[in-house]
Amino acid sequence: MKKLAVRTLAALLLSVPALPALADATLLNVSYDVMRDFYKDYNPAFQKHWKGKTGEAVTIQQSHGGSSKQAMSVVGGLQADVITMNQAPDINILAERGALVPADWSKRLANDSVPFTSATVFLVRKGNPKGIRDWKDLAKPGVQVIVPNPKTSGNGRYSYLAAYGWALKQPGGNDASARAYVGKLFGNAPVLDTGGRAATTTFMQRQIGDVLITFENEAEMVAREFGRGTFEVVYPSVTVAAENPVAVVDKVVDKKGTRKQAEAYLAYLWSPEGQTIAAQNYLRPQDKQVAAKFSGQFPPIKAFRVVDVFGSWDKVMKTHFADGGVFDQIYLKK
Amino acid sequence: MQTTESRPVRLALTALTLAFLGLFLVVPLAAVFWEALSKGWDLYAAALVEYEAWQAIKLTLIAAAIAVPLNLVFGVAAAWAIARFDFRGKSLLTTLIDLPFSVSPVVAGLMYVLLFGVNSAIGGWLAEHDIQIIFAVPGIVLATVFVTFPFVARELIPLMQAQGQEEEQAALVLGASGWQTFWRVTLPNVKWGLLYGVILTNARAMGEFGAVSVVSGHIRGETNTIPLHVEILYNEYNFVGAFACASILALLALVTLAVKTYVEWRIERQHAASLIRTQQAREALA
Numbered sequence: 001m002k003k004l005a006v007r008t009l010a011a012l013l014l015s016v017p018a019l020p021a022l023a024d025a026t027l028l029n030v031s032y033d034v035m036r037d038f039y040k041d042y043n044p045a046f047q048k049h050w051k052g053k054t055g056e057a058v059t060i061q062q063s064h065g066g067s068s069k070q071a072m073s074v075v076g077g078l079q080a081d082v083i084t085m086n087q088a089p090d091i092n093i094l095a096e097r098g099a100l101v102p103a104d105w106s107k108r109l110a111n112d113s114v115p116f117t118s119a120t121v122f123l124v125r126k127g128n129p130k131g132i133r134d135w136k137d138l139a140k141p142g143v144q145v146i147v148p149n150p151k152t153s154g155n156g157r158y159s160y161l162a163a164y165g166w167a168l169k170q171p172g173g174n175d176a177s178a179r180a181y182v183g184k185l186f187g188n189a190p191v192l193d194t195g196g197r198a199a200t201t202t203f204m205q206r207q208i209g210d211v212l213i214t215f216e217n218e219a220e221m222v223a224r225e226f227g228r229g230t231f232e233v234v235y236p237s238v239t240v241a242a243e244n245p246v247a248v249v250d251k252v253v254d255k256k257g258t259r260k261q262a263e264a265y266l267a268y269l270w271s272p273e274g275q276t277i278a279a280q281n282y283l284r285p286q287d288k289q290v291a292a293k294f295s296g297q298f299p300p301i302k303a304f305r306v307v308d309v310f311g312s313w314d315k316v317m318k319t320h321f322a323d324g325g326v327f328d329q330i331y332l333k334k
Numbered sequence: 335m336q337t338t339e340s341r342p343v344r345l346a347l348t349a350l351t352l353a354f355l356g357l358f359l360v361v362p363l364a365a366v367f368w369e370a371l372s373k374g375w376d377l378y379a380a381a382l383v384e385y386e387a388w389q390a391i392k393l394t395l396i397a398a399a400i401a402v403p404l405n406l407v408f409g410v411a412a413a414w415a416i417a418r419f420d421f422r423g424k425s426l427l428t429t430l431i432d433l434p435f436s437v438s439p440v441v442a443g444l445m446y447v448l449l450f451g452v453n454s455a456i457g458g459w460l461a462e463h464d465i466q467i468i469f470a471v472p473g474i475v476l477a478t479v480f481v482t483f484p485f486v487a488r489e490l491i492p493l494m495q496a497q498g499q500e501e502e503q504a505a506l507v508l509g510a511s512g513w514q515t516f517w518r519v520t521l522p523n524v525k526w527g528l529l530y531g532v533i534l535t536n537a538r539a540m541g542e543f544g545a546v547s548v549v550s551g552h553i554r555g556e557t558n559t560i561p562l563h564v565e566i567l568y569n570e571y572n573f574v575g576a577f578a579c580a581s582i583l584a585l586l587a588l589v590t591l592a593v594k595t596y597v598e599w600r601i602e603r604q605h606a607a608s609l610i611r612t613q614q615a616r617e618a619l620a
Contacts, residue, residue, distance in 0.1 A: 028553060033569045063552040064566055070552070077452035077461065078469040078551040098453060197569045225571040 030080035032067035115269035139184035146209035155196030162240035183330035370577035409486025417494035443548025469551030486531035
């Protein structure tokens with residue numbers, strides 16, 4: 001009995017480190033918690049491509065969690081070969097703390113290192129009983145808005161910026177009117193969940209609220225999980241392009257000797273195959289031809305880039321989301 | 335046994351206890367299994383034999399298999415030192431042992447990140463020598479050891495203090511060595527407290543979330559324990575997978591309970607047998 005226990009334990013201990021050693025190279029892709037569906041399809045495609053091109057088998061490990069926490073783990077020494085996030089600040093922090101990537105990391109790949117985007121849209125209850133058509137309807141009295149906390153969630157930040165950007169673009173719109181508008185909008189939020197997934201759960205499972213502000217691709221995942229007939233998607237007149245930037249973590253790949261594989265892994269995201277997989281996961285591809293092929297599932301939208309309306313992400317974070325910033329002012333005032 | 339309580343009072347008390355247990359223990363536990371099996375056995379089994387789930391189960395067992403013996407030895411040594419000897423700084427030591435209880439697990443995890451992260455002196459040296467502590471299995475084991483540190487000692491110290499040292503002194507006077515005294519007198523006297531401490535340590539080691547979450551790095555199939563894997567699956571809307579893994583955690587807890595009951599039963603039987611033997615010996619002498 002004792003012997004058996006010892007042997008089982010020994011077998012367990014031995015079998016753990018032995019597994020990844022089979023492949024020639026191992027890449028660790030550190031990502032945020034809802035990107036699994038895409039990379040589950042993309043990784044085998046890249047592995048096949050790389051094997052065909054070089055004859056080398058490559059193992060891809062994945063790590064998922066809240067985006068800012070993931071970024072801090074990489075800063076703290078998590079050996080990520082590539083980092084794939086939903087917002088530039090979560091990669092900027094790798095440059096600022098520990099110089100893991102150069103400050104101009106976003107210039108190294110096409111489209112500012114953004115292989116695909118999503119858009120901030122509304123989910124409303126079936127039949128749209130509150131008649132929600134555009135941003136202005138969210139600030140009306142009696143409308144309950146479910147939106148994640150912009151202080152802790154990338155999704156929430158995009159929602160906030162989309163609303164603010166829409167208000168700026170209205171006739172006579174300026175910072176004062178935009179602040180007043182987002183103040184009213186967040187005043188209609190009964191809870192602020194810490195992340196996009198938690199907000200979805202609040203809206204779909206706990207059935208709280210009249211409208212959920214979230215990403216277009218998240219709406220598709222909601223449809224797959226909860227059924228298509230349970231809600232409707234509303235595209236506002238103007239929204240924000242949610243950009244998903246990617247970067248090779250220089251310090252790690254140079255140490256591990258995996259730069260070649262890591263760069264190819266990211267570059268392949270822009271290939272027709274990578275772009276097609278993105279589109280199949282309801283992420284808007286950058287490639288015009290692939291986008292045309294999937295135009296049926298992506299209604300045309302007017303989406304602005306954060307950097308075009310607000311300047312740099314650094315400025316956005318400092319002005320709006322830092323402690324005591326605009327978001328704190330409008331939300332606490334309520 | 336006679337009670338003075340009237341029948342309705344006894345019934346009401348029993349009903350209240352059962353209702354409470356049912357509402358707060360049985361129903362949630364049943365809900366986990368219900369949700370896990372909601373799409374049938376096939377999906378349930380598939381969710382468990384999946385590579386990443388299997389690795390998470392293995393890692394959880396490994397972390398517990400290292401943390402429990404380590405803290406068993408430490409707990410006995412610490413309790414022995416504190417209950418039997420007087421020395422300077424004894425109360426400080428007692429307080430320090432309690433530290434993992436008062437520190438939030440998340441802070442515990444962060445301490446290790448600060449200590450072994452690449453931006454610290456130790457972490458920098460480790461990175462140069464290609465030794466990975468945090469965001470790897472050693473970090474998870476460290477965090478688990480830390481949060482389960484006080485259980486055994488906390489169980490033993492009051493017990494040993496209450497029992498006093500007369501029996502041990504008697505053994506020493508009769509010529510037993512210190513080692514013999516420990517094995518024949520001290521240990522048998524505290525075995526129940528010790529076992530209980532081990533069971534608590536084991537339960538916490540397998541269920542720990544906060545501290546492990548900070549040091550894990552969440553690499554699928556490599557540094558996810560069962561609780562971390564459950565959270566990720568839940569966030570991915572994979573409810574069957576999440577609850578299937580949660581049910582494994584619940585099963586492990588039930589197995590721990592069963593082992594405890596079995597050991598209790600065995601020891602009681604041994605005890606009864608030795609009582610009978612003593613009785614028979616006495617009768618034979620008379």
